[in-house]
Amino acid sequence: AQSVTQLGSHVSVSEGALVLLRCNYSSSVPPYLFWYVQYPNQGLQLLLKYTTGATLVKGINGFEAEFKKSETSFHLTKPSAHMSDAAEYFCAVRTFSNTGNQFYFGTGTSLTVIP
Amino acid sequence: DTGVSQNPRHKITKRGQNVTFRCDPISEHNRLYWYRQTLGQGPEFLTYFQNEAQLEKSRLLSDRFSAERPKGSFSTLEIQRTEQGDSAMYLCASSEKGRHNTEAFFGQGTRLTVV
Numbered sequence: 001a002q003s004v005t006q007l008g009s010h011v012s013v014s015e016g017a018l019v020l021l022r023c024n025y026s027s028s029v030p031p032y033l034f035w036y037v038q039y040p041n042q043g044l045q046l047l048l049k050y051t052t053g054a055t056l057v058k059g060i061n062g063f064e065a066e067f068k069k070s071e072t073s074f075h076l077t078k079p080s081a082h083m084s085d086a087a088e089y090f091c092a093v094r095t096f097s098n099t100g101n102q103f104y105f106g107t108g109t110s111l112t113v114i115p
Numbered sequence: 116d117t118g119v120s121q122n123p124r125h126k127i128t129k130r131g132q133n134v135t136f137r138c139d140p141i142s143e144h145n146r147l148y149w150y151r152q153t154l155g156q157g158p159e160f161l162t163y164f165q166n167e168a169q170l171e172k173s174r175l176l177s178d179r180f181s182a183e184r185p186k187g188s189f190s191t192l193e194i195q196r197t198e199q200g201d202s203a204m205y206l207c208a209s210s211e212k213g214r215h216n217t218e219a220f221f222g223q224g225t226r227l228t229v230v
Binding site: 105 | 119121146148150155156157158159160163165170171206208217218219220221222223224226
């Protein structure tokens with residue numbers, strides 16, 4: 001079975017500070033991992049993804065994430081927060097297996113950026 | 116083609132009424148997903164189509180819910196005899212077939228309010 005845990009439903013950082021949003025997953029097969037961002041009353045926009053290869057992946061808006069198999073983690077970081085980063089962030093796992101072909105999402109982390 | 120399109124964006128209905136939502140995926144995408152998102156939660160999988168075939172259905176999809184994708188292009192999600200618990204954002208997503216096309220692209224959602 002696949003699942004995603006996002007630690008911290010709310011994270012607040014000062015503008016210019018490091019952003020760290022945590023994601024741990026469980027998967028019975030090698031996963032594909034994603035981070036999506038959602039602004040109020042909008043759909044989800046892909047920030048970045050890990051499929052295979054390099055474990056440090058870079059995405060849009062200066063975000064990056066590192067896949068750590070030994071820790072089953074895929075934490076999202078950004079060196080310097082901007083006011084426009086305030087949004088809801090979702091980590092997701094996708095597996096291709098006989099049991100399914102869907103995305104499993106975490107419960108989300110709401111990021112607040114303090115001026 | 117500018118992305119996944121969902122209509123209507125907002126729907127208010129009285130309890131017991133039927134509602135239907137439409138999703139137009141990105142034109143070359145043959146996979147289509149429906150998700151439900153309630154306040155403070157991540158998207159929950161409802162169902163998945165590959166072309167016109169409905170390949171997966173969640174246990175969340177009670178017998179009051181039905182989804183179709185008759186020609187493998189647009190899809191509809193119908194909820195019969197709506198209940199207040201059906202109030203949520205209904206998200207549609209699409210993706211291309213193949214392991215190299217791993218991410219899903221989301222529409223802006225249809226927000227359903229049952230009064």
